[in-house]
Amino acid sequence: MNAVIYARYSSDKQTEQSIEGQLRDCLAYAERHNLKVVGEYIDRAQSGTTAKREQFQKMISDSKSKQFCVVLVYKFDRFARNMYDSAVYEHKLEQNGVRVISVTEQVGEGNEALIVKAVLRAMAELYSKQLGENVRRGMRESALKANSTGGTLPLGYKVENKKLVADSKTAGYVRFIFEQYAAGAQKRQIIRDLTAKGYKRPNGNPITIQNLTYILSNIKYTGTFKYNDTIIENGCPALVSKELFQACQERSQREARFYGRKAHEKADFLLVGKLFCGLCGKPMSGCTGTSRNGEKHHYYACYTHKNRSRFNVDCKKQAERKGFIEWYVVQQTVQYVLEPNRKKYIAERMVSEYKKLFDNSKIREMEFSIKSIEKEMANAVEALLRTDNKFATDMINEKLSILELQKQDAEIELSKLRIASEIMLTEQDIMNWLDGFCLGDSLDETFQRHIIDAFINSIFLYDDKIVIYYNVKGSEQISYLDMLKQTDQLADDNGETKKELEECSSSSMNGSPCWT
Numbered sequence: 001m002n003a004v005i006y007a008r009y010s011s012d013k014q015t016e017q018s019i020e021g022q023l024r025d026c027l028a029y030a031e032r033h034n035l036k037v038v039g040e041y042i043d044r045a046q047s048g049t050t051a052k053r054e055q056f057q058k059m060i061s062d063s064k065s066k067q068f069c070v071v072l073v074y075k076f077d078r079f080a081r082n083m084y085d086s087a088v089y090e091h092k093l094e095q096n097g098v099r100v101i102s103v104t105e106q107v108g109e110g111n112e113a114l115i116v117k118a119v120l121r122a123m124a125e126l127y128s129k130q131l132g133e134n135v136r137r138g139m140r141e142s143a144l145k146a147n148s149t150g151g152t153l154p155l156g157y158k159v160e161n162k163k164l165v166a167d168s169k170t171a172g173y174v175r176f177i178f179e180q181y182a183a184g185a186q187k188r189q190i191i192r193d194l195t196a197k198g199y200k201r202p203n204g205n206p207i208t209i210q211n212l213t214y215i216l217s218n219i220k221y222t223g224t225f226k227y228n229d230t231i232i233e234n235g236c237p238a239l240v241s242k243e244l245f246q247a248c249q250e251r252s253q254r255e256a257r258f259y260g261r262k263a264h265e266k267a268d269f270l271l272v273g274k275l276f277c278g279l280c281g282k283p284m285s286g287c288t289g290t291s292r293n294g295e296k297h298h299y300y301a302c303y304t305h306k307n308r309s310r311f312n313v314d315c316k317k318q319a320e321r322k323g324f325i326e327w328y329v330v331q332q333t334v335q336y337v338l339e340p341n342r343k344k345y346i347a348e349r350m351v352s353e354y355k356k357l358f359d360n361s362k363i364r365e366m367e368f369s370i371k372s373i374e375k376e377m378a379n380a381v382e383a384l385l386r387t388d389n390k391f392a393t394d395m396i397n398e399k400l401s402i403l404e405l406q407k408q409d410a411e412i413e414l415s416k417l418r419i420a421s422e423i424m425l426t427e428q429d430i431m432n433w434l435d436g437f438c439l440g441d442s443l444d445e446t447f448q449r450h451i452i453d454a455f456i457n458s459i460f461l462y463d464d465k466i467v468i469y470y471n472v473k474g475s476e477q478i479s480y481l482d483m484l485k486q487t488d489q490l491a492d493d494n495g496e497t498k499k500e501l502e503e504c505s506s507s508s509m510n511g512s513p514c515w516t
Helices: 016-032 054-065 083-095 111-144 171-182 187-196 209-217 242-264 322-337 340-357 360-386 390-421 427-438 445-455 480-493 495-502
Strands: 002-009 036-044 070-073 099-102 157-160 163-166 225-227 230-232 275-277 284-290 296-302 456-461 466-470
Touching: 002 016, 002 054, 016 036, 016 070, 036 054, 054 083, 054 209, 083 099, 171 187, 171 209, 171 242, 187 209, 209 242, 275 284, 296 322, 322 445, 322 456, 322 466, 340 427, 360 390, 445 456, 456 480, 466 480
Parallel strands: 002 036, 002 070, 070 099, 275 456
Antiparallel strands: 157 163, 225 230, 284 296, 456 466
16 A cells, blocks of 8 residues: 655744654554555645645645555644644545544544544535535636636646636647657656756646646647536637647557556555554554456455564464455444444533534634734834844844744634634534444445544454454554453453453454453
């Protein structure tokens, strides 16, 4: 499984060493869990209270390319300090098949907050749909006039009087890309040639394969202005002929069929990071094998057993079928955790937590914070007027820039708090939402993902039993040693407990799950 690392430090009490530590721990986690790190996104001196971070936004955008399926962070607060942003952007990543994993903690700010975040994600999706309808209406009106609809401008164009016009400085690069690709050049070679020609994206970085793929599929380059289902022929200048564009599409489709077969064979291992070997405590990672008749099989294997030749140590844990173990965990969760009494308990705690997170006192605190920043800015301006020392003026101007950014972040946070505080959640709302978990199909992968992400803390798998921990106590992930101590303690307290644990799941796994 391919993964990327997102690391960030803010400008207050952290330094470059903070990034090194985050990367080190994320790389170690990736190695333990058999994840291949294919990229790093790093924001330096960037606040987590805002999502306007260059590398963060690039990571969200790049997730559409399906080149990675996991984002590793040192802690969830590196991804976002704001629960609303965390909910919205985790949802965007999930839509692209990408999960966020903290390498040092299993859930964010406590378990009630975890459920709050899940509901916020659902609400954010609904809000996005409503907002999207209004935005699309305005965009469609612009599209009908062949006016620019905003967003990133396609390479080779610029905007004049709301219309796309050819950019003489970059239009030649577009023609070069299409001509080379139609002639059979590989995308990486085209990128190397463009770099040699001196082309760089507006942010200063070289063009990527994802950028190239987007360019080659953009029908605007033939002069056809397209926005969703609105198509205006000759709505913008043509940079390449329709024949050249069609030749590139035919090659792209041939490659898509070839690589599509390979992509279809990949499996999404939902329990990675939460499933551990009961015999040695090491993680169980996802593996794929091919039978003699060419059929693909997906399973979880113990890390120690899988790397026995490398470590010169073996573990006797047998591999487990992916489909069965994921179905079983979800089925047991729905049956034993999401029963009426526990759902009522979750609803009560969640409403209480939501009120704590978004009550008026938080709004007042943020308003006071903004006033304090404005006062600092006023004092800085007065100091600037009283001095003509260049060193002092430079220092004051730099401080003013930082304060302005802090004020913008605080104002964004205040807006989100006000929106969230106006939404009144009731216990019945939460109960209705939790009912959705009970009505899903335990064999459906999307449903399985929702259950596992929201409720599963850790799982310890033996050949003849399974121990499941749910997110109903502390926020840290249960370790192998903790599990051994707790099961031993339970056995000491009650002689029958060990027997129950051993019978918790037979090889047919038809018993109730152990949970804490």
